[in-house]
Amino acid sequence: MELKNLIARGDNIEVYECDGKAVKVFNDKKLKEKCLYEALTQARVETTLVNSSLKMPTVQEVSVLPDGRWAITMDLIKGKTMDELIKENPSKADLYVDKLVEIQMELHSQYMPLLSKLKDKLARQIKSLGTIDEIKKYELLTRLDSMPKHIKLCHGNLAPQNIIINDEGTFVLDWVTARQGNASADVGRTYLVLCMNYPEIAERYLNKFCNESGTSKRYVQAWLPIVAAAQLVRNIPSEKDFLMRWIDVVDYE
Ligand SMILES: Nc1ncnc2c1ncn2[C@@H]1O[C@H](COP(=O)(O)OP(=O)(O)O)[C@@H](O)[C@H]1O
Ligand SMILES: [Mg+2]
Known part of the structure; x- marks a missing residue:
């Protein structure tokens, strides 16, 4: 090779x-x-x-x-990633956001009892954190425990870099983080990635998902401190302050 x-x-x-x-x-x-x-x-x-x-x-x-x-x-999937397409055509970013939501909802319509559980992974990641105190960890783990268990297919890192659209269809890549779990946790994670990398389209994404799926925004927001804490395990210095702020938000207005 x-x-x-x-x-x-x-x-x-x-x-x-x-x-x-x-x-x-x-x-x-x-x-x-x-x-x-x-x-x-x-x-x-x-x-x-x-x-x-x-x-x-x-x-x-x-x-x-x-x-x-x-x-x-x-x-080998030919073509450009959605990330490249957004950068080349910023005026069409809204259309790509709508497509992203459509793709994610289609994934969530699949049931995946064979995969490991997203909740277990989030709990493990939060427990392993050295950067937040034990009281905060306990609060986050209690919140996580109270969230409903689902068995939907969650990609775990659905973002424009992991999607290629070509003449043959829409391809989703990079499955290492896929788990069975709650769609709103998966959406919280995508929203977080968008806020950090494409802040101008993040709100449209969240609003679009909530409208299309009939999910309350507060319910997705309840996941945000949990997914932000879990993301801290990656230990990326440029993300730390942003994530720490999200962890501290208890209730969104
Ligand atoms: N099967 C594939 N066909 C074409 N391009 C791919 C394929 N797998 C990955 N890529 C390209 O490589 C990039 C990185 O691969 P990915 O699996 O997403 O790894 P990472 O975990 O680093 O994000 C993708 O964003 C895409 O541009
Ligand atoms: Mg990737």
């Missing part, structure tokens, strides 16, 4: 085009577990999305490169 044509680079990964396929390479041998977990999660979601109008790259192979790094080979 000759990895020459780099398509994208993420925190711990590189994605190459190779022999008409996409190869997602994990940068360190120690990321074996992450690679295998991502491949399994992606394969599980595939079994559900066959019944959906949405598409995704299917896993073709999991392998170890000669240098010991782990890699997932999957379908």
Whole structure:
């Protein structure tokens, strides 16, 4: 496998085009577990999305490169990400927001009892935080515990970078964070990502989701301190102040 044509680079990964396929390479041998977990999660979601109008790259192979790094080979999805399209056509950003909501609601219409639970992951992340005090952690965990359990397909990181729209359809990528869970938690997470990266469209996104799904805005907002705290585990210095402010908001007006 000759990895020459780099398509994208993420925190711990590189994605190459190779022999008409996409190869997602994990940068360190120690990321074996992450690679295998991502491949399994992606394969599980595939079994559900066959019944959906949405598409995704299917896993073709999991392998170890000669240098010991782990890699997932999957379908190569041609075309631009929604992130690139928004940046190229800022005047059409509202249309892409509406599309994002449509995609997310279609995902939430799928049930995924096979995946791990989003609530368990959020609780684990909050418990592991060293940056907030024990009282705050207790408040967040109590709030999380009181939230309704659902088994909807939650992508966990649905954002414009993880969507490619081309002539063959709408493709959703990057399934490592997918879980079964509550749609409003998933929406809270997307809203948070939008507030940090595309602040000009974040409010439209939240309003659109709430209107289309008949969900009260306060209900999504009740998840925000929880998803903000969970995001702190990534330890990204530029996000810290923003997330800490969200954690402290108890009730939104
Ligand atoms: N199967 C694929 N086909 C085409 N491009 C892909 C594919 N998988 C990933 N990419 C590109 O690589 C980028 C990073 O991959 P992704 O799986 O989202 O990793 P990360 O976890 O770093 O966000 C994507 O935003 C997309 O541009
Ligand atoms: Mg991604």
